[in-house]
Amino acid sequence: MTANPMLADWTTPFELPPFGEIEPAHFEEAFDVSMADARKEIEEIANQEAEPTFANTIAALEKSGEQLSRVARTFFNLTGAHTSAAFQKIERDISPKLARHSSDMLLNAKLYNRVMALWEKRETLKLDDEGMRVLERYLKMFQRAGAGLDAAGKTRMAEISQRLATLGTQFSQNILKDESDYQLVLETDQDRAGLPDFLLGAAAEAAKERGLEGKHVITLSRSSIEPFLQFSTNRSLREEAFQAWTARGEKGGETDNRQIINETLSLRAEKARLLGFENFAAYKLDDTMAKKPANVRDLLTRVWAPAVSQAREEEAKLSQMAQNHGENHNIEAWDWRFYSEKVRNADHDLDESEIKPYLQLDNIIQAAFDTATRLFGLTFEEIEGLPVYHPDVRVFEVKRDGKHVGLFLGDYFARSSKRSGAWMSAFRSQHKLDGDVTPIIVNVMNFSKGAPGEATLLTFDDARTLFHEFGHGLHGLLSNVTYPFISGTSVARDFVELPSQLYEHWLSEPEILSKFAVHYRTGEPMPKALLDKLLAASNFNKGFETVEYISSALVDLEMHLLDDPSGLDVAEFERRELDTIGMPRAITMRHRIPHFQHVFSGDGYSAGYYSYMWSEVMDADAFEAFREKGDAFDPQMAEKLLTHIYSAGGRQDPEEAYVAFRGRAPKIDALLEKRGFAA
Incomplete structure (x- = not known):
């Protein structure tokens, strides 16, 4: 192999990754070398004889592994945005290795003891607010990774982390394969009936990319399939496309995600128990603004009732519209967007093809x-x-x-x-x-x-x-x-x-x-x-949108409240939970469990899909501050927004950051009004 650009100094403008020189094989060597270097740096910090100081421990940790971070950021940005079979193979191999590397650092007793020693004498360290916040976050990170466990517990935590990394990678790759393998080729005028020019143009481009020049292809990309469901007058093709869209990850065969989900939930539950939590949701939410599962459920259920009520009114309008067009069938999930477009046109004299x-x-x-x-x-x-x-x-x-x-x-x-x-x-x-x-x-x-x-x-x-x-x-x-x-x-x-x-x-x-x-x-x-x-028409179809979102958030929460998810029948669990909350028959979850990437492609939003609505309480309330000023670009509010939210990173507790911007805690009223559910 020639000189590895991932291990060289980057002389590109602005030190951008030298993409033109990078090949997938470069990452194998780059990960091995940079992980070895990072391990050496960590060992030097952990084993130094000097008493722990903020500079020789926390700041040193912050500076360590810089090359590994550069390699990993470049690699995972590419695997998400422009992957290949070669990248996917490396990703499957490197994900558990990186998890092991992280565990080796976070379960290092000497390192943890140094951080704990600093925390115990924090009042004498003369740290500014930002330094104190970083020290606190480091301690929390070590503790939540299992640094305080006995030897057997640490060994098991490391095993769980590696296995979860493997499962998350496989989950993502399965979804991508299901999406990239599917294409609905529109061969005849009947296949293309009702489709506006902008969608036909995009479908022609999709066909060209897939080697079918001169044809039209609908893919499982949301920006392709949603307008197809919105405009296609061919009901059987709408159903076919919709079923393919919602069946991602549960088609049987090598891309089926149900066993991956089962094992993932079981390992997460075990991890939570090792750390002294009743279940994974309790563990995950302990380090969030919500703090407890009950607080999440309270918010979601408060919005759920008015959302379902509005969705049922919306469905009645869709049924009437279908009857007006001589259709007497029930409104099914693949009909909703089609008839919604007609109702919006009728109620608001608004057509998507007119707006676009x-x-x-x-x-x-x-x-x-x-x-x-x-x-x-x-x-x-x-x-x-x-x-x-x-x-x-x-x-x-x-x-x-x-x-x-x-x-x-x-x-x-x-x-x-x-x-x-x-x-x-x-x-x-x-x-x-x-x-x-x-x-x-x-x-x-x-x-x-x-x-x-x-x-x-x-x-x-x-x-x-x-x-x-x-x-x-x-x-x-x-x-x-x-x-x-x-x-x-x-x-x-x-x-x-x-x-x-x-x-x-x-x-x-x-x-x-x-x-x-x-x-x-x-x-x-x-x-x-x-x-x-x-x-x-900004709140048109808002009942539908809210129901498909909250159902996903509630199912996510309930999955991670299970004490023992082993042997879980994923499809039956999904059906049961949706029945329990009274899910309208003609609406599906925004993300069904087998392709719920927020939750299973890593654990970023696991037990946390509610976060969008938790943040929406704040965003609706925050924009109200500009409305109160009578100017959406009020300079004073914009400066406070920059100072306390956009530029502040994690230097402050989020509740304190919001109050510093708004002058008080957020109120849910603005969210209910924004979504059209206010009394």
């Missing part, structure tokens, strides 16, 4: 940038010719007051090498521990690309997704902390969605839409009448 020409991808990107300029003084300049991992990726330099803030990468289009969904990640996080390190942030989407020479057009939901992920991106870009451990989005899971969900509000501001929602052919702004109708 005004929502060009490039303009919505600029709208997100312009909002950040007005709120936080940021500027964005696109730079061509920088190394990227795929030709579709765009790079922007972000500045404030003329000074470099960081790089923002936008990867917007669906492809078979990319997992589904939308997310923000970092190739490098901000910190000031060893010089002023600026962030490199990426947003990854799965929008359907427009036909050659045509603009890529978004639905309003797509546009909201872009604003959401850019809110996460700003959380990473605007971070202004000393320590990597609390940089950017390194906050409580049920707080991390606040900056992203709050940012969505600005998309709906008339002054943003009137400026950036312009027709892709004529350049004319969206007519005020259409804009007014769009905003007036």
